[in-house]
Amino acid sequence: xxxxxxxxxxxxxxxxxxxxxxxxxxxxxxxxxxxxxxxxxxxxxxxxxxxxxxxxxxxxxxxxxxxxxxxxxxxxxxxxxxxxxxxxxxxxxxxxxxxxxxxxxxxxxxxxxxxxxxxxxxxxxxxxxxxxxxxxxxxxxxxxxxxxxxxxxxxxxxxxxxxxxxxxxxxxxxxxxxxxxxxxxxxxxxxxxxxxxxxxxxxxxxxxxxxxxxxxxxxxxxxxxxxxxxxxxxxxxxxxxxxxxxxxxxxxxxxxxxxxxx
Numbered sequence: 001x002x003x004x005x006x007x008x009x010x011x012x013x014x015x016x017x018x019x020x021x022x023x024x025x026x027x028x029x030x031x032x033x034x035x036x037x038x039x040x041x042x043x044x045x046x047x048x049x050x051x052x053x054x055x056x057x058x059x060x061x062x063x064x065x066x067x068x069x070x071x072x073x074x075x076x077x078x079x080x081x082x083x084x085x086x087x088x089x090x091x092x093x094x095x096x097x098x099x100x101x102x103x104x105x106x107x108x109x110x111x112x113x114x115x116x117x118x119x120x121x122x123x124x125x126x127x128x129x130x131x132x133x134x135x136x137x138x139x140x141x142x143x144x145x146x147x148x149x150x151x152x153x154x155x156x157x158x159x160x161x162x163x164x165x166x167x168x169x170x171x172x173x174x175x176x177x178x179x180x181x182x183x184x185x186x187x188x189x190x191x192x193x194x195x196x197x198x199x200x201x202x203x204x205x206x207x208x209x210x211x212x213x214x215x216x217x218x219x220x221x222x223x224x225x226x227x228x229x230x231x232x233x234x235x236x237x238x239x240x241x242x243x244x245x246x247x248x249x250x251x252x253x254x255x256x257x258x259x260x261x262x
Contacts, residue, residue, distance in 0.1 A: 023233060030226035042223035046231070051213060056196070059210035062126065063195035066133040067188050070141045073134065075184075078145045079176060082154050089146075096139040104200035107132060112204070123205065132201045133194075140190040148183025189239040197232060 033041035046052050081088055099107075111132055115122040122128040154176070161171045177184070202209030214232075218225040 023230070026226050027230050030223055030230055033223040042227040043231070046224050046227050051208075055208050055210045055213040058208055059196045059198075059202075060192075062130060062133060062207075062209065063192045065126075065130045066137060066195050067191050069130055070134045070137055070191060071184065071187065074138065074141045075145055075177075075180070076172070078142060078149060079154070079172070082146075082149050083158060092142070096142050099136055099139055104136065104198075105204065107135060108201050108204040111201075126207065129201060129205050129207055132205070133191075133198065136198065136201070137191040137194050140194065141187040144183045144187035144190065145180065148180040151183075152179050185242075189242070193236050193239060196235075 028038075030042050031038040031040065033039055033045070081092060111128055112123055114120070115128055157175050157179070158171055161175045166175070196210050197214070198209070199211035199215055203212045203215070214225065214228050217228060
């Protein structure tokens with residue numbers, strides 16, 4: 001058992017080195033913006049660039065709209081499928097694989113061809129970009145929500161709520177959504193990470209998003225792209241840490257309420 005435990009720690013250490021060594025090298029490279037001096041000049045150049053602030057704020061706005069639209073569309077649909085047509089789950093899971101199979105460039109050209117003429121001329125509207133982002137984020141949102149629904153007794157909760165006179169609106173907002181908090185947080189932060197770093201849709205639909213800005217910086221600069229990569233990594237891990245903290249606090253509160261009730 002000791003030998004097996006030591007081998008497990010060895011593999012864990014190798015995995016950490018494999019994962020963090022490139023990140024450390026990227027971080028050190030980003031500090032070499034000045035000759036023979038380690039400095040944060042590359043990070044300063046990024047933050048003072050007005051294009052950075054404009055593109056990041058635009059992508060963040062699109063990400064928030066994508067989260068709202070995606071959750072509003074997928075959460076009621078997933079609940080309805082679990083309660084009314086559970087046999088349709090394999091079909092929906094096949095649809096969740098399509099964004100992985102269809103390249104984003106094909107999706108972008110399809111959206112442009114379909115919505116570039118009246119009466120649905122939406123190419124110049126950010127609504128089309130949000131719609132494309134919802135399609136790209138669909139697998140992550142649906143699978144997060146589906147995992148949360150599988151973890152609860154949805155049918156039992158819905159029957160109990162309806163027996164007490166609750167309608168579908170009360171059932172959704174007062175019973176189901178509070179129990180889906182961890183799943184909704186996971187879907188939200190995954191969608192934020194995907195949309196903020198997305199390149200193809202924003203580039204082909206000609207919107208000033210953060211993904212094309214990062215690609216442009218990678219072609220024209222040396223140290224600033226490394227700084228952007230480190231910052232993007234930090235944002236992603238910060239979002240994961242926030243998910244863990246919020247879900248842990250929710251579990252602690254639930255445990256406290258259960259102890260108080262007993």
